[in-house]
């Protein structure tokens with residue numbers, strides 16, 4: 001499963017990229033606001049930190065203006081992936097851009113039927129929001145299971161990008177289902193490394209090593 005960082009924070013992206021485990025980045029208008037940076041500038045900077053797809057979201061609601069915004073955003077770098085909302089105009093834009101060979105991430109997906117539409121529109125990625133689904137009393141992971149089944153039934157190449165990931169259990173469940181990608185805030189990705197028994201084990205081994213009086217280097 002590919003790991004994308006759901007952030008526009010340059011320091012966090014730099015730190016995660018250094019692990020060699022970062023496959024891409026997703027941003028959205030809220031994350032750009034949080035960064036306090038100019039949209040085009042921060043996306044350009046992020047695109048230099050990873051070779052993987054960097055999602056940059058259009059904010060227009062109509063197809064012609066979405067296309068104009070996408071035109072500006074895709075010129076930033078070759079690895080920009082245009083993010084569009086799951087609306088009729090968003091999917092018209094998805095079809096037009098994907099026909100031209102531009103990567104498209106269809107966002108704000110909350111049903112398997114919406115995911116089916118996005119795949120038919122040629123989306124590179126579909127972003128079902130599991131956390132917001134759970135928040136509203138729905139089963140986010142059931143949505144991922146349904147999309148996986150439908151995409152496999154028809155051999156759609158659209159990748160399932162699990163979004164709105166809130167904790168490591170979301171990552172675990174998404175991986176068990178066979179989601180292609182998950183995008184999570186840096187804190188959630190960092191939490192994946194942690195286990196109390198790993199820390200305890202290191203402390204025990206180091207205490208015993210100390211007693212040997214040896215060094216390796």
Ligand code: G3P
Pocket residue numbers: 006026027028129131132163164165183
């Ligand atoms: O980038 C979209 C998505 O990951 C948002 O997550 O936590 O705001 O629901 P959240």
